[in-house]
Amino acid sequence: MKKNDANRNLEENAKQKDLAYNKSDGTDQFMTTDQGVKVNDDNNSLKAGDRGPSLLEDFILREKITHFDHERIPERIVHARGSAAHGYFQPNAEAKKYSKAGFLQDANSTTPVFVRFSTVAGFRGSTDMARDVRGFAVKFYTEEGNFDLVGNNIPIFFIQDAAKFPDLVHAVKPEPHHEMPQAASAHDTFWDFISLMPESMHMIMWAMSDRAIPRSYRMMEGFGVHTFRFINKKNESSFVKFHWKPKLGTHAVVWDEAVKISGNDPDFHRRDLWEAIESGSFPEWELGVQVIPEADEHKFDFDLLDPTKIVPEELVPVTIIGKMVLNRNPDNFFAETEQVAFHPGHIVPGIDFTNDPLLQGRLFSYTDTQLSRLGSPNFHEIPINRPIAPMHNNQRDGHMRQEINVGRVSYHPNSLGGGCPFQAKIAEGGFESYNERIDAKKVRERSESFADHFSQAKLFFESQTQVEQDHIINALRFELSKVEVPAIRERMLGLLSQVDTNLAKAVAKGLGMQVPRSPERPMNHGVGADDKGKQEPKPLVKYAQTSDALSMIKNKLNSDTIESRQVAFLCADGVDGNSVNTMKAALEKEGATVKIIGTNATAIKTAEGKELKVDHNLLTVSSVLFDAVFIPAGEASIDRLKEEEKIPEFLNDTYKHCKVIGADQEGILLLNETNFVLQLSEAKLEEQGIITSDTTKASLTADFISAMGEHRFWIREKPLT
Structure with a gap:
């Protein structure tokens, strides 16, 4: 379309x-009351005289105030801040080979979906740009019932067993004695917990990488995190890992940018998603799966059931089985985005669970959470949660019941109701749990196959480019510098040394510390230490030492499209209208969005005397809100912009954050107001992503668009020493 x-x-x-x-x-x-009574005056309460007391009989006031006082519901313990959209999922011809799930059978069919993205640690009022995992939850409204794929933008998790989930969340949340810091892991309790839990080290590498500060919800991958099962029509079982691959590629911001975006627009990700859909730039992902035959369960040097491990794509490639498009914003944030209730236990025939101990705990936790937040076991009757499949069962009553059940029968078996509702046979679509044999003793232990905590952390770090490794090092320096207890920092350096010696040394240098000669023993006070208090890391696993799929820069998903990218045009009175219109038309043809940044909030006059509508006043925006900057020609415009104190900061930050800068004719003169341009020779300008009408080889528009396709010019960053 x-x-x-x-x-x-x-x-x-x-x-x-x-x-x-x-x-x-x-x-x-x-205007009416909740009972449909028309209201004559909504501005004044009923009083005894115009200066007298308000009267208790004012039922209009009492209803209005009572409803207002009860408008809020408990926010989610985690994933409190989110944004969502409606859309559809369409399978391809490959999907039905692996699962008998009805929504995967017909490549010409579509299934409605509702998707919620979120941060994890912060409260509802926190910023979108915190360094954090992002939730990626998809509700499929299938004809066989609702299927919820509840995942994150990172394919693994901090812990291996759900028993530690409350501890993890307590540690990362604001410290209870003063409730600080908000939406941040850079504090003592979090790193104290992590320093005693080596199983978290793989996740820490991801969380300290740029994956934790995505450019947009539309430009991040999604993962099911756990290993699930597919069952096909032949009743053959396979293990499966879910992957969402974004059409626009995987992109992030840099940390300095994230900090400044939080101050300029804490709703940056929410606004981006909303505006993209409103403009018709519908976000799109491919759904991929890594399918592992049941016979291959134990062929790897890691455990498929360990949620702190990935299955490297070099070992098991991702097979695409469909696509998802988000094409409609919610009509009401509270009714839909806030009240939607996801649950990893909502599955349909053809999809089943595994014995992943973190997944097993989540199957209990989510129901308990919905009861607390939404106040009733009838949360499934809220419109956003209702399945499109008909509901027939003997569940009755409870707070806020909306279904009006008729008849005298609410039990099974029965004869008074003709035996209804009937139980469905398997051939009729009835759900059947996979017939997995289990023969074991009840124990509170972990499998030895869960004991390697460092190999995949090392794989992730060594798969990154030098730029990405430097970002991880700087993130760890920042986070651990906020830790006040030296012993915690020292324990973390010991753990980092088990991942990569150079990584540990670089972080230690930024902290003014030395890497300990040997890590503290036992490294994990919870599990994994033997009777002597020692825990030796297992040898590196046998797969390749690097994986391009783990690097956003090397990843083939790093698409060169500039669709929906935001470009700031710096303009003032006297700007060359032809320069503006030529570049604007070329960018919009490629799907980019142009924003005119003016010296006022309304409009400016071009050199030709025409009015140019201003999208943003220069005083209200910063370069961190845009993906590239263009300075159109126009001598009068440039002279006026030189008078603006904010211009040097705007351009210097654009350069610092490795974004493309373009300038036409006199626009080049504005670059002389910056710190960087005089340090670069004319020959190096284009190499550094600075495209001007003096240096361009083809045409200014073509070269500027080509440079934007690179997204960032990391050559500007100086490597850490």
């Missing part, structure tokens, strides 16, 4: 909504 067609459809939908709420006779436009 073309963008213009999509926009027309969205506008038509909006008109239909308006018509639905505003009848032609105007009868539904009157």
Whole structure:
């Protein structure tokens, strides 16, 4: 579907909504109470005289205030801050080979979905740009019932067993004596916990990487985290790992940028998702699976059931089985985004669980959470949670029951109701748990196959480019510098030395410390230490020492498209209208979005005397909100921009964050106000992603767009020594 067609459809939908709420006779436009009584005066409470006391009989006031006082529900313990959208999923011809799930059988069919993205640690009012894992939860409204794929943008987790989940969350949340810091892991309790839990080291590498500060929800991968099962029509079982691959590639911001975005626009990710969908630039992902035959369960040097491990794509490639498109924003944030209830236990025939100990604990936790947050076991009746499949069972009553059940029968078996509802046979679509044989003693232990905590942490770190490794080192320096207890820092350096010696040394240098000669023993006070208090890391696993799929820069998903990228045009009165329009048209043809940044909030005059609408006043924005900057020609415009104190900071930050800068004719003169341009020879400008009408080889527009396709020019960053 073309963008213009999509926009027309969205506008038509909006008109239909308006018509639905505003009848032609105007009868539904009157304000009423919750009981439908029309309200004559909503501005004044009922009083005994105009200066007298308010009267208790004012049922209009009492209803309004009571409802207001109860508008809030408990926020989620984790994943409290989120954003969501509606869309659809469409399988391809490959999908039905692996699973008998109905929504995967027909490549011409689509299944409605609702997707919620979120940060994990912060409260609802925190910033979108915290260094954090991002939730990636998808609700499929299938004809066989709802299937919830509840995952993250990182394929693994901090812990191996759900018994440690409350401890992890308590540690990362604000410290209880003063409730600080908000939405941040850079404090003592978190790193105290991590320093005593080596099983977290692989996840720490991901969390300290740029994966934890994505450019957009639309530009991050999603993962099911756990190993699930697929069962096909032949009743053959396979282990499966879920992957969401974004159409726009995987991209991130840099840390300095994230900090400044939080100050400029803490709703940066929310706004990005909303505006992309409203403009018709619908976010899209491919759904991929790594399928491992049941016979191959034990062929790897790691355990498939260990949630702190990935299956490297070099060992098991990702097979694409469909795509997901998000094409509609919610109508009401609270009713949909806030009240949606995901649960990893919501599965359909053809999909089943494994014995992953973290997954098993989540199957209990989510139901308990929904009962607490939404106040009733009837949370499935809230419109956003209702399946499209018909519901028939003997569950009754409870707080906020909406279903009106008729008849006298609410039990099974029965004869008074003709035996209804009937139990479905397997051939009729009835769910059957996979017939897995289990023969074991009840123990509180972990398998020895879960004991290697460092090999994949090392694999991840060594798979990164030098730039990405430097970002991980700087992130660890920042986080551990916030830790006040020296012993915690020392323990962490000991653990890092088990991942990579040079990594540990580089972090230690930034802390002004030395790497301990040997890590503290036992390294894990919870599990894994033998009777002598020693825990030796196992040898490196046999797969390749690096994996390009783990690096966002090397990853083939790092698409060169500039679709929906935001470009700031710095303009003032006297700007060359042709320079603006030529570049603007070329960028919009490629799907990018142009924002005119002016010296006022309304409009400016071009050199040709035409009015140019301003999208943002220079005073209200920063370069961190944009992906590239262009300075159009126009002598008067450049002279005026030179007077703006914010211009040098705007351009210097753009350069510092390795983004593309373009300048046409006189626009080049504005670059002389910066710290960087005089340090670069003319020959190096284009090499550094600075595209000007003096240095361009093809055309200014073509070269600027080509440079934007690189997204960042990391050559500007000086390697750590």
